[in-house]
Amino acid sequence: MAPHPTTDWIQLQDRFYRKQEIYTMSWKHMDLSKYLIAGASYGGPIAMIRDDKKVLLLQKQQPVKPTIYLYTSAGKLIEQLQWDKGRIITMGWTDSEQLIVVLEDGVIRLYDIHGEYTQFSLGKEAKDHSVIDCQIWGTGLVALTGNFKLVALTNFEEIRPRLMADPGLNEPPHSWAVIPPQYTLSRHVEVLLATGSTILTVDAKEAQDQLLQQGPFTKMAVSPNGIFLALFTSDGKLWVVSTDFQKNLSEFATKSQVPPQQLVWCGTDSVVLYWDKIVLMVGPFGDWIKYSYDDSIYLIPEVDGVRVISSDKCEFLQKVPNATEEIFKIGNTVPPAILFDALDHFEKGSPKADENIRIIRPVLADAVDTCIEAAGHEFNQYWQRALLKAAAFGKAFLESYNADRFVSMCQTLRVLNSVRYYEIGIPITYAQYSKLTPDVLIDRLINRHHHLLALRVCEYLKMRTDRVLIHWACEKIKKSTDDEETICRMIVDKLANKPGLSYAEIAKTAYNVGQPKLATRLLDYEPRAADQVPLLMSMQEDELALIKAIESGDTDLVYLVMLHLKRKLPLGEFFRIINNKLMACNLLEVYCKEQDLKLLTDFYYQDDKRVEMANITILESYEKKDLESKINKLKVALKWYQDDKEHAFEAKAIDENIKLLQAQSQLEKDLNLPLIGLSLSETIHKCITSNNSGKANKLKSDFKIPDKRFWWIKLKALVEMRDWDELDKLAKSKKSPIGYEPFVEECIKAVQHREATKYIQKCNPTVRPGLFIKIGDFKSAGLEALALKDIQLLSEIRSKCNNHIIAQELDSYIAKASSR
């Protein structure tokens, strides 16, 4: 059985603090005082390099060249980096666990945990006057230059260093601190500089003097939530104010003139000071606790406490969370404590268990919740289990309790316990985990190459596993020395049962490390064409890119590849790639018809597509304005058509087209009429209406126009001219091939009823009554109907007739017809 949780509790006024040992460090003989140290929060790793300002005994084993060591919180060496650059001013960690190293000349290096880095400079100001100090937070940093100017960089994703307002200092500040943008009112970074006896608040635009007299301040620290500022004065006083200097919170005299080596916040309600081997924790009401160590230590502030790294162990100092306190505080009789006690009785078989439950019955649900929460705050698995058991026990007495919280806490604890395991070495607390989110935790695991654990956690929490797998595959490719076949098979085998995994990034990595063949093979597994195609293009896999684009069906992608190829390749090569791909050919044709007829002609020519050549040439001819070039184009087209027996009709049609154009051009000169552009029928029509029947007749015989059509043209033209005599002549010239009804219809359309009557007589007797009705001649209609002996038709005519004299006559016809 584990020691009772309260054994490491210490009371500070009305609240309890605890310092728990989490790991015994794996490192040996470590003297932290000799190092410049940076610890990442959220249980992150520790970076250290020998501090060149401190005197060191030259020992035999020690390497001469400086080295940055990266350790886990459990003191396990992750990586060591040979340091070859200039003097390091400071080090720090980003939220994504990248190590920031700030150099004297304003150069910043960003290392990942395996020593790969990118670097950039803070700009001219920093370079010219060098950096003398630097403050780093999760997403940015502020550097103090040799001429006491401030350079801020607020986003490591987007390197854009900016000079802040000039604080106007002439000497280095006694101390300084930064309030990260997310905690300031303006949402921009603010810097607090201790100078003289006061503090300047500096942002991008101005430096504001807070007009304090308590200084000089030799040390300061901003609380993790950005609200409070802890100040250490030269006369040994610890003073806590709000960061806007409006509220005075507490004061505490330490009796030490020497400023502490470290001044950090423990959560948001107490401050921890560290002098050589002595740790002093000061609570909000001036109470304090002192811890002594045998060796140098290092403090890493966390959102809910302080991690204490010493030469032999890693400890966590925090305020005892409320839930834990309620349950374990000696002699406490609040419901959660009673519930926890009830379980104990139950396990012993004591009836007091039942009694306990009865007492707290009305608030049992809250008690269960508290037990669950307290379980989350425990590092010790024995107590985690005990608390969860108590919660489960209490839960059983509740009729409707939503067990989601219980289940999710069990899951969370499993995850937390597995990452806290000393081999992994991430001593993250429940509160930190909630703030960090599982996603980021997974990222951190991946970055430390704990792929298997990350995968298991993802699967367990039902999160997406792709990025773990993709990262794993990428690392595999970077590290592996096997041949591409082996790597490819290894990766594909592992990822085979994960449908919908994107291979593009893996392929890209392969390409970047100089394995283009492997990249191509991997890309084949990428389901998303939109990701596949651009990469293939950048890998110069032109034809493959085109094939994949076509497979995707996304024509935009096909065009993207095709236009890229057209720019890049000689025309012949371009056509060669396109030719055997129907879809690409079709799209090229569509594109060219809109944009580039010349290219299309070349395309058809190289493939010897004569008929298409002809078609395109004809299209070109339509665009020509002058007759000469129009006809020339058509002649070219004619040749193409003539080469193909299948297109004899088209050849003939084009031939006629040319003839027509020539005839029209001649006629235009003779008759002074615009004709080009008209169809053959229309041309004849124009000839007739301009009294040139001879020309019309010639066209008829030249183009072998059928009689029927010619009569129609003539009929329409003559009616249009209202040349009734000519029309009459036409009608009488021979038996009309189109009958005489069209004559009647056209006359009616021209509202010439008298003329129409003439032709009605020539029509078939059966249609005559109807035609007479159309011109309103009911009498004649009646007579014709009588001749047909159609009584029904007669009465129909009668009903339409409104002239009563004719109506009477019609009545007599009806009588006549019916009498017979």
Next chain:
Amino acid sequence: MIGEYHLDFIPFEDDLLSLELDYTFKELYLDGDYTSIYYAARALMKLQTLFGLFPRVLGKGDCAKHLADMLLRMRREVAVDDPSSTLVVSQNIDSLIIIDRSVDLITPLCTQLTYEGLIDEVFSIRASHVEVDSSIVGPAPQKSAVGAPTSTSTTTTTTPSQPPPQPQAKKKKIALNSGDKLFAQLRDMNFAVVGSVLNRVAKRINDDYEGRHQAKTVAQIREFINKLGGLQSEHQSLRTHTGIAEEIMGVTVTPEFNKSLEVQQNLVAGVDVNTQNDCIEEMINRQVPLVQVLRLLSLQSLVNGGLKQKNFEFFKKEILQTYGFEHLQTLLNLEKLNMFVKQVSTRNPYANIRKSLRLIVDEVEENNPHDISYVYSGYAPLSVRLLQCVVTKGDNGIRNNGWKGYEDVLRMLPGKTFDEVQRKEDSVIRPKRLIQGQQPRVTLIFFLGGCTYTEISAIRFLAQQDDGQREFVIATTQITNGNSLLNSIMQKTEHPGVTAGTL
């Protein structure tokens, strides 16, 4: 940030979605440009993410197959973006049926005879709006609110050969959708019965107006006033539709319209197929708009498996000489599409198809239709008959036979036939679906290359049968008709002539 916005489907009605891609027919079948298939697949994929996987995807036609394949591919791609939501099989939609326009080109070439169809033929509907002369739809409503017309005159005042007297006449846009109660009632009816319905409605509205004389007490008057707003909007809608109907009537009584309708009906019925040529020749001589001629010639070619060489060349020559040599390209396009070709064998599959799918129904009661053939007064759209193959119950009362039993007729139609079942990745079909024997009721129909208003009406008619057991949702790339179909593939000419244009 500039991103791509996927417009996807635009809903026109509860049962009608359109991608509004106007030229899909030309792009797909003439140019071989499959962009619209990609858009269609993406839009259908969106529906799948909203409503679950279509349990079954059936279809006919090569492009339709292409679309179905692309849907499967996209399903894999979507899994990359969000694998946690591996799509479940839809509980509402039982299948997706994809009909490729190239399978049935006959239907759009026929003149639509429903009210909405004829509006589209005569005025052409764009995005469910029609633009007509403001004189047609009558004066503004406030003018004569109470003096309701007592009857609808059906005599015609204008003929299409004489253009309206004022060419400058103001155009008015009218929304055609089910928001207009009267239109909702009329739209799917055969035009032959529209007149009598309008008459009946006019009488009722008049009676309602007369109701004001019975209003004696203040309460009664208030009640009448409350009704008045509704009456007035009804009245306006009646005026609009009476005007439109009259205008359409003006077209339907012309000999040109009736001649061409007669030719169409003879062709699809296979009656006197060869004697229709004279009529078509006369139409060319009369210089009716080319698109009308081409509709008939294409129909002729489609139902006969092509034209005899002599006739084929004769018509081509007549067209070129009458409408201009530029239309050589138009004719080549039609040939490429297999719509207007030379007969190569005397075997004519259409005759068999007509018989086995019962495309011609002799007795049509326009007033009280029993079959979808009412939309063309005797011809049942082939495309919808194909749908019926899939959705009507088999002998055993279960309807998931797919194409079973119709393999022979499908073989005669162009393009691939397919029937695929979609499952969840882990291929575990949830037993949940079988609870209470509840079956999904919605069938999604997708027309690739466009559908006509008559086809929509016919499908709505099907939905009403079967006691409303089945709902159909129609999705299409665009709504089309013979004119828009052919116009898209006709050679555009800058022809100064008077006859080359369309209506």
